[in-house]
Amino acid sequence: MNISRLELYHYPATRSARVKWVLHETVGDDFETIRVDLYGGDQYKPDFTALNPNHCVPLLKIEWADGGVTNMTESAAMVALFADAFPQAGLAPPAADMSPARADYLRMMHFAASPMDMMLWQVRCHEHLLATADSDQRTIDRCRQKFADEVEPQLLARLDASAFICGDAFTAADILVGHNVSWARAYGLCQHDAFRGYLSRLAKRPAFLKAFADAREFSVAPPAAAREARVFKV
Ligand SMILES: N[C@@H](CCC(=O)N[C@@H](CS)C(=O)NCC(=O)O)C(=O)O
Numbered sequence: 001m002n003i004s005r006l007e008l009y010h011y012p013a014t015r016s017a018r019v020k021w022v023l024h025e026t027v028g029d030d031f032e033t034i035r036v037d038l039y040g041g042d043q044y045k046p047d048f049t050a051l052n053p054n055h056c057v058p059l060l061k062i063e064w065a066d067g068g069v070t071n072m073t074e075s076a077a078m079v080a081l082f083a084d085a086f087p088q089a090g091l092a093p094p095a096a097d098m099s100p101a102r103a104d105y106l107r108m109m110h111f112a113a114s115p116m117d118m119m120l121w122q123v124r125c126h127e128h129l130l131a132t133a134d135s136d137q138r139t140i141d142r143c144r145q146k147f148a149d150e151v152e153p154q155l156l157a158r159l160d161a162s163a164f165i166c167g168d169a170f171t172a173a174d175i176l177v178g179h180n181v182s183w184a185r186a187y188g189l190c191q192h193d194a195f196r197g198y199l200s201r202l203a204k205r206p207a208f209l210k211a212f213a214d215a216r217e218f219s220v221a222p223p224a225a226a227r228e229a230r231v232f233k234v
Contacts, residue, residue, distance in 0.1 A: 002065045006031035008058040009048075011038045013218035015075040015117075016058035017211050018179045022079045022172060024207035026086035034094040039222040041231045054234065076113030078174055083172035105166050105173055113177035116151055117199055119143040120183050127187070128221050129232040155181070159194045163201055170205070178202045186220055 008023065008031050010016040023031050036042045036057050043055040052059040060078050062070040077104045083091035087193055093101035122143045128134040155165070155177065164170050165177045182199055183188040202208050221233070 001026075003027075003062055004065050005061075007034055007044055007054075007061040007062040007063075008032070009034050009036050009057050009061075010055050011036055011218070012214040012216075013025070013182075013212065013222070014057055015179070017077045018175050019060060019078045021080045021175050021179070021207055021211035022082045024210045025091060025175075026082045026089045026207075029210070039226060041226070044231075044233065057145075058146040076109060078134070079172050079175050090169070091175075101166070108165050108190075109176060112173065112180050115233050116147075116177070118179050119147045120152065120187070120189075122179060123147075123187055124183075125232075125234045129227060129234050131228050131230050134230070144187075144189065147184065152190060152192070155190075156192060156194055169226070170202075174202060178208075189229060 004116065006023065006027065006033055008016060008019055012022060020033065036048065036059075038057065042048060043052075043057070048059075049055055050060070052073050054073055056073075057073050057074070058078060060072045062072060064070070072081075079214075083089070084095050087094065093099055093105050119141075124140055126137075126140045158165050162168050165173050178199065181190050181195050185195065185199075203212075220225075226232070
């Protein structure tokens, strides 16, 4: 392996859990986890924003065998990088193949990372992170409706046809979609039994259990005082 050290900046159950999951699937336990106290505002401290100007987790510090360092942001990019770099883990149809399986896998990776994630994030920002005076009920309603009307039926059709989101085999797309489904359920979405069954299939993976071992430390609502003091610049 041309990586000498990995440090994941993490907060339980958030998007950094996606990366913790793919790391456990690919490199095992061979990485450091550094907790960023999101509800205490640590993500806005200059030493952190110097590494990630987007003030969020995950941040993955990759130290390469030749001494170089990459500070990588964007959870979906990290999941894709490790899925492709460790083909023996069987998390992605081969990148070199122009195949229907690869096309469908990329479609679902991007669907999870972009529209699905965007709707869930808007609901979260407006319901829990923005000061009450700044939150907009119409945005919440529109995103919730669109998610229920458009996203859920697409996922349910896939889960009706097969055990995982891109077929009968688990892929890295299940890491992104699975995390989003569990996030959606915390917000009262994705309540169909098929989603519960899907999450219990995912929870059979040792890497999932390790990635979410600290999830009970996450509370969906931050301290009200921090919210009203506009600590969160979302
Ligand atoms: N597109 C980014 C979003 C990361 C993100 O917004 N992370 C949240 C936690 S799920 C965060 O750290 N928010 C803190 C903030 O924005 O202040 C990714 O997928 O990595």
